[in-house]
Amino acid sequence: MSDTFDIAETLDVKGESCPMPVVKTKNAIDDLAEGSVLEVLATDSGSMSDIDGWAEGTSGVELLEQVEDGDVYKHYVEKTN
Numbered sequence: 579m580s581d582t583f584d585i586a587e588t589l590d591v592k593g594e595s596c597p598m599p600v601v602k603t604k605n606a607i608d609d610l611a612e613g614s615v616l617e618v619l620a621t622d623s624g625s626m627s628d629i630d631g632w633a634e635g636t637s638g639v640e641l642l643e644q645v646e647d648g649d650v651y652k653h654y655v656e657k658t659n
Contacts, residue, residue: 583642583654586614592621592650599625600632603655607639610657615642618653629653 589606591599599620607616618629626644633641633655642654 583615583617583656585617585654586610588617588619590619591625592619594620595622596624596628600628603629603653604632604636607655607657612657612659614657616655616657618655620651620653621649623651625651625653629655 587606587610589602591602594602599618599622603616603618606618610616618625620629626646630641630644633639638657638659640656640658642656644654645652
């Protein structure tokens with residue numbers, strides 16, 4: 579867990595490849611309350627650009643941070659409205 583963000587939920591999409599990390603992130607963020615932060619754990623290196631691009635083009639979400647932790651890519655997405 580991140581020390582920086584108050585994580586509301588963690589989504590584990592390790593072992594899944596494009597487009598599933600983005601699809602599952604969208605579905606999970608839809609279920610969260612405004613202001614909640616979703617932590618997404620992925621092993622697909624493409625998820626770094628995929629989730630960034632999705633968040634950039636999607637209103638109501640903000641990509642707060644992405645971290646490469648060994649072979650796991652951690653994404654922190656906030657639901658803004």
